Amino acid sequence: MNIKEMISPAVKKVPPSGIRKYFDLINEMKDAISLGIGEPDFVTPWTIREAGIYSLEKGHTHYSSNAGVIELRQEISRYVKRKYGLDYDPKNQMIVTVGASEGIDIALRALVGPGDEVILPEPSFVAYKGCVVFTGATPVVVNLRAEDQFRLTPRLLEEAITDRTKVLILPFPNNPTGAIMTGEDLEKIVKILKDRDIIVISDEIYAELTYEGQHISIASLPGMYEKTLVVNGFSKAFAMTGWRIGYVCGHPDLIAAMYKIHQYAIMCAPTTAQYAAVEALRNGDEDARVMVREYNRRRRVMVDGFRKMGLDCFEPLGAFYVFPCIRSTGMSSDEFCENLLREEKVLIIPGNAFGECGEGFVRATYANSMENIFEALKRIEKFIEKSKK
Amino acid sequence: MEEILEILEKNNKLTEEQIATMLNKSVEEVRAAIKKLEEDNIILGYTTLINWEKTRKETVTALIEVRVTPQRGEGFDKVAERIYKYPEVKACYLMSGGFDLTVIIEGKTMKEVALFVAEKLAPLESVLSTATHFVLKKYKDEGLIFEEKEKDDREAVVL
Ligand SMILES: Cc1ncc(COP(=O)(O)O)c(C=O)c1O
Numbered sequence: 001m002n003i004k005e006m007i008s009p010a011v012k013k014v015p016p017s018g019i020r021k022y023f024d025l026i027n028e029m030k031d032a033i034s035l036g037i038g039e040p041d042f043v044t045p046w047t048i049r050e051a052g053i054y055s056l057e058k059g060h061t062h063y064s065s066n067a068g069v070i071e072l073r074q075e076i077s078r079y080v081k082r083k084y085g086l087d088y089d090p091k092n093q094m095i096v097t098v099g100a101s102e103g104i105d106i107a108l109r110a111l112v113g114p115g116d117e118v119i120l121p122e123p124s125f126v127a128y129k130g131c132v133v134f135t136g137a138t139p140v141v142v143n144l145r146a147e148d149q150f151r152l153t154p155r156l157l158e159e160a161i162t163d164r165t166k167v168l169i170l171p172f173p174n175n176p177t178g179a180i181m182t183g184e185d186l187e188k189i190v191k192i193l194k195d196r197d198i199i200v201i202s203d204e205i206y207a208e209l210t211y212e213g214q215h216i217s218i219a220s221l222p223g224m225y226e227k228t229l230v231v232n233g234f235s236k237a238f239a240m241t242g243w244r245i246g247y248v249c250g251h252p253d254l255i256a257a258m259y260k261i262h263q264y265a266i267m268c269a270p271t272t273a274q275y276a277a278v279e280a281l282r283n284g285d286e287d288a289r290v291m292v293r294e295y296n297r298r299r300r301v302m303v304d305g306f307r308k309m310g311l312d313c314f315e316p317l318g319a320f321y322v323f324p325c326i327r328s329t330g331m332s333s334d335e336f337c338e339n340l341l342r343e344e345k346v347l348i349i350p351g352n353a354f355g356e357c358g359e360g361f362v363r364a365t366y367a368n369s370m371e372n373i374f375e376a377l378k379r380i381e382k383f384i385e386k387s388k389k
Numbered sequence: 390m391e392e393i394l395e396i397l398e399k400n401n402k403l404t405e406e407q408i409a410t411m412l413n414k415s416v417e418e419v420r421a422a423i424k425k426l427e428e429d430n431i432i433l434g435y436t437t438l439i440n441w442e443k444t445r446k447e448t449v450t451a452l453i454e455v456r457v458t459p460q461r462g463e464g465f466d467k468v469a470e471r472i473y474k475y476p477e478v479k480a481c482y483l484m485s486g487g488f489d490l491t492v493i494i495e496g497k498t499m500k501e502v503a504l505f506v507a508e509k510l511a512p513l514e515s516v517l518s519t520a521t522h523f524v525l526k527k528y529k530d531e532g533l534i535f536e537e538k539e540k541d542d543r544e545a546v547v548l
Contacts, residue, residue, distance in 0.1 A: 023545030037543050297396070297411035304410045368541075370400075374407070 014130045019353045022337065026347050033376045035364040036347040038175055038321070040239035044276070045287035048238060051279030052272045064271045066263045068096025068247070072274050075281040076247050084207070084217040086230065088249040095255060095262050096247050096269045096277075100205040100233040102262070103248035105131050107201045107229050108167070110257040112137035116166040121152050122355025123323075124171045125203070132169075140165070143357035146325060149314050150179035154188045161192070167199050170218060173206035176354045176363035177323040178299075178316020183216045190221050199254070200228045205246070206319040208237035208288060211296045215318075219249075226251050234273075236320075237288050238280040243273035295320050298366035298373055305377035306364075309384050320367045323351065327360045329387055337362060343386070344379035393422055394431070401435045438531050448495055450479070450524040451502045455490040455510065456517040465489060468515045477505055488520075499523060 019036075026032050043049075067073065073090035080086040088094050097103045104127060112118055114136035120128055121142045132139040142160045144150045152170070172181040181189075193200065200218055207215040219228035233246025246269075248258065280288075299316065306313040306324040313324035326336045333350030341347050351358030366373060396408055403411075409419040426432040441448045457468045465483050472492055473481040480493040492510070496502040503521065511519050527535055 026545070034543075034545075037546060039543060039546070041541060041543070043539060293392075300413050301407070301410050370403075370411075 010134050010136055014133050017126065017353075019349055022341060022347055022349070025338075025341055026345075029341075029345055032341070032345040032347060033368070033372050033379070034347040035366070035368055035373075035376055036349050037367070038365055039241040039367060040236060040291070040320075041367045041369060042239040042291055044239050044243070045280075045284060047283055047287065048240065048276045048280045052243070052276035055272055055275035060271055060275055062271060064096075064268045064274055066268050067094070067259065068269060069271070069274050069278070072096055072278050072281075075278055076249070079281045080217075080230070080232070080249060084204075084215065084230075085220050086217060086225075086249065089252075092252045093255055094247055094249040095259055096245065096274060097233070097262065098244045098246070098266055098269050099235060100203060100231050100246040100248075101127060102266060102269075103229075103231040103233070103246050104128065104169075104201065104203060105134075106258045106261045106265075107231065107248060107254075108132055108135050108137070109261050110254065111199055111201075112166050115164065117162060117164040119157070119160045119165055119168045119198075121156075121169070121171060123150070123174075123176050123351055123358035123361070124169075124354055125175045126354060128169050128171070128203075137166075138164075141355060141357075143355070144177070144179070145357075146312070146314060146361075150174060150177040150323070151181055151185050152189055153185075154192050157189050158192055161196065161198070165196075165198055167201055168193070170200050170202045172202075172204075173210055173215070173318025175206065175319050176321050176349070176351065176358065177361075178319045178321045180210060180215070180318040181218075182213070183221075186216060186218050186221055190218065190224055193227070194223050198227065200224065202228055202230050204230055204232045206236050207232060209292060209295060209320060210318045211292075211299060212317050229254060234277050234280055238277075238284050239291065240273070240276070240280065243270065243276060245269050245273040245277050294370075295366060298368075298370060301370065301373055302364060302366045302377070305373075305381075309377075309381050311384075321363050321365050323358075323361050323363055325361050329384060331387070333359055333362055339387075340380065340383050344383045346376045346379050346383075348380075390422055390426070393419065394426065397423075397432070397435075438533055440527075440535055442527070442535075447497050449497070449499050449502055450527070451494045451496075451499075451506075452522045452524065453492040453494060453506060453510065454488040454520040454522075455492055456488045456519075457490060457513075457515045458517060459489075460515060468513070471513060472510065475505075475509060477502075477509075 073094055076094060077088055077090040108131050112135050116137040117140045118132045118137050120139045121144050129139050140160050142156050202218050204217060217230055218224050219230050229248055229250040231248050234240040302322045303313055303315055311324040313322060316322055333352050337348055337350045348362045348364040351361030351363060392412060405416050405419045409416045459465050460467050469481055469490060477494050478492055479495045482491045484491055494502050506519055506521055
């Protein structure tokens with residue numbers, strides 16, 4: 001038997017990650033600074049960790065109900081109401097998931113299959129495309145543009161819609177660009193979606209990391225509530241990546257469909273993490289606020305740093321990434337990142353890892369200490385100066 | 390203003406330029422604000438938190454509960470002043486509850502601290518009683534934890 005022949009064609013179709021090689025390189029280096037990983041550098045706030053420990057002491061070590069412990073669902077319901085003005089019934093309009101990752105996966109699996117098209121704005125989080133392809137559906141990429149500040153414009157959206165379009169993935173605040181969609185931006189695309197049978201999977205995992213104004217969920221706009229699945233989680237806002245916990249909210253019929261997959265494939269999200277998450281929503285606001293303020297300061301330092309090096313860098317207003325353009329150096333994104341890592345030991349990620357239209361850009365995360373950010377900027381500047389000669 | 394203080398409270402080694410960038414302000418604005426804060430005695434000074442345990446210098450710290458009789462017209466302030474002017478006194482607070490002043494003393498040895506209490510503090514006319522507690526181990530001070538810093542152990546993941 002040829003083992004490789006046994007792999008499903010849909011899985012074969014997805015190439016292995018192109019950025020693995022950087023991680024292999026950096027693992028062998030001393031004094032390297034990684035602005036590569038997209039997760040908070042903060043450890044989970046103590047009050048949340050403590051709640052997890054306490055739940056273990058009390059013996060909450062069993063499966064929870066499939067949809068998640070009811071206290072948590074009630075807290076989520078209150079939270080999305082208070083933050084985004086969204087009303088979801090904890091009983092039949094939400095599932096607690098293994099991170100936003102699971103939410104994205106089961107949303108797609110519940111909705112699409114071979115013959116369907118999913119509109120996918122890029123550059124974006126690497127998991128979307130893989131998850132779409134695994135279902136057998138076809139990803140239809142929309143290339144976002146720097147001149148639009150990497151926002152999804154009605155023009156670009158309209159051009160991508162066909163009569164097979166079933167889902168739009170709306171990834172804002174965006175990884176890797178840091179772009180956000182304001183209320184006005186959203187209204188423009190809602191005009192196009194209003195009379196069409198398209199479900200929006202809105203990945204709002206970075207919602208709390210919005211630096212000017214408040215995050216607005218597309219689900220809160222007229223006509224969009226029924227058609228939107230809101231995917232969110234605790235990883236970024238509460239620095240809880242390792243706990244693997246998130247949630248998805250939406251129309252009861254959509255949730256019921258996703259619930260089937262969740263129930264058979266996952267059972268339930270980790271129970272310890274669920275109790276910790278309850279604490280995050282009850283008492284985590286201040287901790288979250290402190291982290292956001294710190295990210296905001298680092299964000300300004302990074303943008304300022306790249307601009308002073310002479311790189312074009314639009315101002316990202318969300319998430320924890322900056323996405324400067326490196327075309328003026330004459331290098332490709334890959335060359336830039338590989339040489340930078342070898343010569344100055346700073347890891348950033350080539351923009352094309354997040355979609356072809358990311359070529360010419362690089363992603364640097366400011367989820368790192370201010371000290372490391374200052375040092376990394378110094379090294380990148382040195383690298384660019386050298387490359388001019 | 391407030392945010393400058395928050396930043397400096399955590400790290401006073403940042404330059405005015407760096408703080409200005411962090412806050413999206415001009416260097417001049419930040420410089421002027423800090424100057425004003427210093428003049429208004431809102432910023433009292435810039436100190437360094439040292440874990441003396443890890444050096445060869447011997448030190449002990451004691452927390453002393455002091456009960457005093459307040460003085461007419463001056464309350465506790467005058468008594469407190471007579472105490473906090475000693476350089477050995479690291480900190481001095483007026484308290485609610487079972488005693489009046491918390492006095493934190495640093496000395497080379499326990500004996501030195503005990504002598505200070507016996508010879509300087511206790512004999513003061515308005516001091517009624519003292520209770521001395523020696524610090525055995527410092528876990529955290531000024532919001533900073535003494536044990537080794539948590540290392541960045543984030544693993545490389547593709548995202
Ligand atoms: C845009 C985006 N969505 C979802 C996730 C996954 O989040 P979670 O940890 O909740 O699975 C990430 C993680 O990097 C992300 O960047």
